[in-house]
Amino acid sequence: METISFPARRPAEHFAVGAVAAVGFNHRGRVAESNNDLCAALLAIASHDLRQPLQVIIGAHDILAKTLKSGVEKVQLARVDDAASKLSDKLDQLVDALRLFEPASGGRQQTIRLGPVFEQIEAEFAEPAQLKGIRLRFIPTRVAVSSNAVLLRGILCNLIRNAIDYTPRGGCVLVAARRRGTAVQLEIRDNGVGISSTELADVFKPFHRVDTTRADGLGLGLFIVQCAAGFLGHRIEVHSVLGRGSRFVVATNAAPSRAP
Numbered sequence: 001m002e003t004i005s006f007p008a009r010r011p012a013e014h015f016a017v018g019a020v021a022a023v024g025f026n027h028r029g030r031v032a033e034s035n036n037d038l039c040a041a042l043l044a045i046a047s048h049d050l051r052q053p054l055q056v057i058i059g060a061h062d063i064l065a066k067t068l069k070s071g072v073e074k075v076q077l078a079r080v081d082d083a084a085s086k087l088s089d090k091l092d093q094l095v096d097a098l099r100l101f102e103p104a105s106g107g108r109q110q111t112i113r114l115g116p117v118f119e120q121i122e123a124e125f126a127e128p129a130q131l132k133g134i135r136l137r138f139i140p141t142r143v144a145v146s147s148n149a150v151l152l153r154g155i156l157c158n159l160i161r162n163a164i165d166y167t168p169r170g171g172c173v174l175v176a177a178r179r180r181g182t183a184v185q186l187e188i189r190d191n192g193v194g195i196s197s198t199e200l201a202d203v204f205k206p207f208h209r210v211d212t213t214r215a216d217g218l219g220l221g222l223f224i225v226q227c228a229a230g231f232l233g234h235r236i237e238v239h240s241v242l243g244r245g246s247r248f249v250v251a252t253n254a255a256p257s258r259a260p
Helices: 016-022 033-067 071-101 114-132 149-165 221-232
Strands: 002-006 110-113 135-138 144-147 172-180 183-190 235-241 245-254
Touching: 033 071, 110 114, 110 149, 114 135, 114 149, 114 172, 144 149, 149 172, 149 183, 149 221, 149 245, 221 235
Parallel strands: 135 172
Antiparallel strands: 002 235, 110 144, 144 245, 172 183, 183 245, 235 245
16 A cells, blocks of 8 residues: 655655645745735635626526426526535635634634534535445544634545545445544545555645546645645645555544533
8 A cells, every 4th residue: 555644744855845835835834924915815806706606696596496387497496506505605615714814813723523514515525426326425423623614624525526536436435533642533535546656746736637537627626635734734644555545634633622
């Protein structure tokens, strides 16, 4: 089994330096002052400009909902409504991400219960997994971690999306959280195509794609994962066997126990 680890605290030993610096983060995993305003502005532009076409979609949906009578058409319209709702939620998350750039945020570490997060993500990816004929399984958990809700969700969604994309029909994707002392390991396993040893160190590079024959995707998912993990101080590990699957591990700190 080929394995590679990306510790967030010592990026000079790994590719993480290039990836993190490329989007405005310094070697300590915090937003570089010189790029702070640019990153915040880009997020604000994306959040603002995407609102208008979303409102057009919602308005058109409301009009069609009053006129369509066919059962099949109503089913498709319900899918549009669900997609628009998810897009609205993503835009709200962009607004939350903007707050990460406030000087007093300090990364906004907070206590996050993984159980509800798992349930939300499972509902989001249930249909894509089913359409591809893949079994998506989340192990229920009561563990809580110290992280940021927006970034942690983004990390998990990108890893799960990749696992589904690179797992053939009939395969399985497993998501679990394991307590290891004061740490919590979030694991995303699949029995898909795997990653060769020659490519393992490059999977977090921007625009790098394991399967270059795929027309969809830009090769930025794992790049985003590495940058977000570096910002939060989370460690990323990759274990893979070509032709047998991969295991991505996000190592976080367990949330402090509440006093009785």
